[in-house]
Amino acid sequence: MASLTSSPTHAQSKLPANIAIRAQDACVDQARAKGFNLENVASVESANADTVRVVLNLTQNGQSYKLTCNYNKASGTSVYEDTTTATATATATHQPLINPWLLGLVLPLVGLGLLWLWTRGRGSDRYDRYTRKGQDHRSEGIIKIRSDRLEIHSGPGTTYRITGNLRNGQRVILSGRYNNNWAELADGGWIPLQYVETNPQYTH
Structure with a gap:
């Protein structure tokens, strides 16, 4: 069974402790079955007389998600509000094709090479004009x-x-x-x- 990883909101105090823990455990187990990793429990609170709403902060493949899970007290089942796709609260960080520090190193080298070719050509031209005289x-x-x-x-x-x-x-x-x-x-x-x-x- 999952255990509390952070302190959820004070709304949890309105629930009996055993019901809050069962709701949290059921929602965390279902999230893990879907391939998510638990970061923390954002809140556990009563949605109505029969339902406990659990909000979890999760991660998967480097992205962060916030999922809302509805736990039914009578049946002991948990259902996510969106069971197909999670609502991402943070988008993935896209790495640039070339690291900026590497680009800063390559560009001066390319510039020096072009400058060398340009000065070499000018030097050859001066040499040729002078020696032809x-x-x-x-x-x-x-x-x-x-x-x-x-x-x-x-x-x-x-x-x-x-x-x-x-x-x-x-x-x-x-x-x-x-x-x-x-x-x-x-x-x-x-x-x-x-x-x-x-x-x-x-x-x-």
């Missing part, structure tokens, strides 16, 4: 170094792959493309411009 004006140069050789790189910087080397005093043809004090050779590769002495008599 004067590419139709080739010139001859002479390598002037103190060491035995000067390394040729695949791009305008020492971080690019080494593709060959030049000797001191060797003549080279420059393509006319320059970037950050680096000059491109007509047959490919880049060398530091500071080690090239250009010959203004040779241009085409």
Whole structure:
């Protein structure tokens, strides 16, 4: 038999204690048979001379319900006012598809990725415009170094792959493309411009 889980309303005092307990137990047992869990007894009171009205706060599948049960004193039977569907006093909480904290973490990462792509494209565009300048004006140069050789790189910087080397005093043809004090050779590769002495008599 069920026991009182909370103090119902003072209307219960108008009922004999044994009748109130029988009514409550019968209604709680029927609610449990329907798959509900008891939270507390809201009230137990006389509806009329033959009926005791019991109001229960119940839960089922994460939702809260308030059910009214009518207990017949003579027959000892309990009947809910709505025996098919319970009247929910609280609606289910719908979880968002994506947790807000996760969304707040993902959006900045996506934004940074787009910003990186945008700045990379702009940087490439500036590089291309700068290095194309004067590419139709080739010139001859002479390598002037103190060491035995000067390394040729695949791009305008020492971080690019080494593709060959030049000797001191060797003549080279420059393509006319320059970037950050680096000059491109007509047959490919880049060398530091500071080690090239250009010959203004040779241009085409």
